[in-house]
Amino acid sequence: MNICVFLSAADLDERYTAPARDFAGLLGKAGHTLVWGGSHAGLMGVVADAAKEAGGRLLGVSVEFLAHKAYEGADEMVMTRDLAERKALLLAHADAIVVMVGGAGTLDEATEILELKKHGKHTKPVVLLNTAGFYDGLKTQLHRMDEEGFLPIPLTDLVFFAEDAVSALAYLEAYAA
Template sequence: MQSLSVCVYCGARPGADPAYMAAATALGTALAGAGMRLVYGAGDVGIMGAVARAAQAAGGATFGVIPTHLMRLEVGKRDLSTFVVTETMHERKKVMFMNADAVAVLPGGAGSLDEFFEVLTWRQLGLHDKPIYLLDIAGYWQPLVALIDHVIAQGFAEPSLRGFVETVPDVPALMARLQDAAGPA
């Protein structure tokens, strides 16, 4: 299997359900165990910090990207394999995406939604063909999936939009899809 770099979009907060942090920890551990590099927002708080600490603890490669204005707020995690500081959020998102082969979206807030919709829009426009996965821990993304279906039903997107994102229920299902995406060595 080839080694993948997986861009993980997720919350800078832990969220209300402990299952979110548990899934982040499980994902970081699983990515490292599969020899996949974590690409993420370089913070050491919330779900973001949990996924990185778990990947590091399991010996995985970590590639973090953070804009200067979030260094203090998100507690920039300087002990990563690669630590990149950008001037703007736009640069952060570009560097993260350009250094990844696939995207996984864990529970998160407005920032995670912004990142998700940007890569989904780019996929819709044919600017990339990287797989995008919603990690639907405890049904977190079901309202988003319903919204995407509503957008299609109301004629604001082609049905193909739904095919550009895959919803997976848990970390083992996500890892199976990522292993499929990586293909043979």
């Protein structure tokens, strides 16, 4: 399975890097392919290193203005002209999506993926990995949107909230089966 991970390229502490490393290690050990933003920087690099060390395949999708941060050990690296094309290719190459901790760019990617799924433009499983309660506020907001009728499909059909790497990967593998 090609698992796309949206996450930060920032250097973060162990509270965030350890769970990301755990997920990527499980992904690699299970023989899955990591599809990610293609960077060696920060958390993106941590995930790429862990997936590769565990035997996973790496498919990076970077953008021309970030070419200097491209991960050199990727099995395949695709360069795009802009961020919109990058998001589209990340989704096109993915069988499943995991959203990890990140900033405005990660939030943009997550909301676009959810919006596309809401409109039936893809049916891929989406997991929000809520490391250290990072997405508690977003989880609350999405539940409110669901309860108040803002979502045309049930929230449980839109996204799965995982608190750890094991439950995130287990959900994706069960969904694929």
